[in-house]
Amino acid sequence: MLASAPFMKPVVLIDVVGLTSRHIGPATPNLAGLAARAPMTAVLPAVTCSAQATMLTGLLPAEHGAVGNGWFARDTAEIALWRQSNALVRGEKLYEAVKRLDPSAKTAKIFWWWNLGARVDFSITPRPFYPADGRKIPATYAWPTAYGEKLEAELGTFPFFDFWGPRSGLPSSRWIADAAIWTLKNERPALTLVYLPHLDYDFQRFGPDDPRSQRAVREIDVVVGDLLHAADEIGARTVIVSEYGITAVSKPVHVNRALRDAGLLAARKTPAGDVLDVFGSRAFAVADHQVAHVYCRDGASRDAAREMLTRLDGVERVLLGSELARAGLAHERSGDLVLVARRDAWFTYYYWSDPADEPDFARTVDIHRKPGYDPCELFVDPALTFPKLRVARRLAQKKLGMRYLMDVIPLDAALVRGSHGRLPDDVQDGPVFLASEPFARCGGEPRDGVVEMTSVSSRVLALMHPMA
Numbered sequence: 001m002l003a004s005a006p007f008m009k010p011v012v013l014i015d016v017v018g019l020t021s022r023h024i025g026p027a028t029p030n031l032a033g034l035a036a037r038a039p040m041t042a043v044l045p046a047v048t049c050s051a052q053a054t055m056l057t058g059l060l061p062a063e064h065g066a067v068g069n070g071w072f073a074r075d076t077a078e079i080a081l082w083r084q085s086n087a088l089v090r091g092e093k094l095y096e097a098v099k100r101l102d103p104s105a106k107t108a109k110i111f112w113w114w115n116l117g118a119r120v121d122f123s124i125t126p127r128p129f130y131p132a133d134g135r136k137i138p139a140t141y142a143w144p145t146a147y148g149e150k151l152e153a154e155l156g157t158f159p160f161f162d163f164w165g166p167r168s169g170l171p172s173s174r175w176i177a178d179a180a181i182w183t184l185k186n187e188r189p190a191l192t193l194v195y196l197p198h199l200d201y202d203f204q205r206f207g208p209d210d211p212r213s214q215r216a217v218r219e220i221d222v223v224v225g226d227l228l229h230a231a232d233e234i235g236a237r238t239v240i241v242s243e244y245g246i247t248a249v250s251k252p253v254h255v256n257r258a259l260r261d262a263g264l265l266a267a268r269k270t271p272a273g274d275v276l277d278v279f280g281s282r283a284f285a286v287a288d289h290q291v292a293h294v295y296c297r298d299g300a301s302r303d304a305a306r307e308m309l310t311r312l313d314g315v316e317r318v319l320l321g322s323e324l325a326r327a328g329l330a331h332e333r334s335g336d337l338v339l340v341a342r343r344d345a346w347f348t349y350y351y352w353s354d355p356a357d358e359p360d361f362a363r364t365v366d367i368h369r370k371p372g373y374d375p376c377e378l379f380v381d382p383a384l385t386f387p388k389l390r391v392a393r394r395l396a397q398k399k400l401g402m403r404y405l406m407d408v409i410p411l412d413a414a415l416v417r418g419s420h421g422r423l424p425d426d427v428q429d430g431p432v433f434l435a436s437e438p439f440a441r442c443g444g445e446p447r448d449g450v451v452e453m454t455s456v457s458s459r460v461l462a463l464m465h466p467m468a
Helices: 048-057 094-101 145-155 170-187 198-206 211-233 255-261 299-310 322-326 387-399 453-464
Strands: 011-016 036-039 070-073 078-081 107-110 122-126 140-143 191-196 237-241 251-253 267-270 273-276 283-288 291-296 315-319 337-341 345-347 432-435
Touching (some): 011 211, 011 453, 048 094, 048 453, 094 107, 094 191, 107 170, 122 145, 122 170, 140 145, 145 170, 170 191, 170 198, 211 237, 255 283, 255 291, 255 299, 283 299, 283 345, 291 299, 299 337, 315 322, 337 345
Parallel strands (some): 011 191, 011 237, 107 122, 107 191
Antiparallel strands (some): 036 432, 070 078, 122 140, 237 432, 267 273, 315 337
């Protein structure tokens, strides 16, 4: 670890979600013009919360504990998805190391995950309000509070519905980039973390090779160019990373339906549809893109689930015991079994088969209530004859103070054309590392031409150090 010393160079660390080496070329002049570029190793699961925790700490999921975008909390018997508390990640984070080395250095965390309670000087992240009457009011959480107020006074309200849901698109990444540019100009942090999710949306909707996805690559290059210019203006160095690559898929795997058909998963009948019964189930899965954690009541349940899931079409590997250790996933939060999908497959969370049993949240955007990730939230149900009329009616109910469900999300998992989570077969299809300075100034040349994801934090610190 570097000795304590003041930093001479600020660094902007930009996370361009879904970017791979294959996307960088003549159509992306801002990305292609950076001094250092190499593919980067991925972690299993190759998902946002795990990858960001690894880049921030230099540790694997078995050590930092972020075994996915969510997991089953065994002590509370709750499925916890998309939690934001910084305390959930073990190990010293990059911004904590910066403060240890130079307590006077200012740090900013702009929409990176594990944001709440992070030891940074400026932070902002999505955080809706949930009033007692059941409403959901889009909002952000910022600290200090005045920092968020200044951003919204300057930039307008954060476009929450462009960040996730059927409308997800460029405006959210544009706002985040503009927030970072404002922060660089007005606060001049030593370390600024910026999260740009734009590629995630159309890549999952249409697949990575679709013309709409290729257009998104060109769009995000323009946004990155504006950030690079702002960094140059204050003399900051820039590092660009991604969390994973997204591959084309065509096969949804209904792992929980299979467990229910085998008599291992139980669901409780409620007035709002079937609800997963974690107490009555012998085995159930928390689906997370191309990885699923399967939690089992006992050894016999685990063996039964393993035997059945090994034969399930679309499952490539079933990990347990020493296999979890070798994969860097041997942690108490991990499932008793961890499933890895075939390259062209991904896991749904669906645990019912009869439409009459579907839970009331199934056709809504609800990232916390669903016991798994649902990429169908990126679509409006094509079966709706007049979807805009449905949305308008629901908004009218909201304005009148009535209870309502924004039930416009499809349940046709075949609509999804891109996914991630498994380790890439080729490093060119995985995450990437780029920097405005040559590798000699950011931790040295990567071994065999591939940057280790666990080295991101130390490489950023090397760029910040006065000897770099």
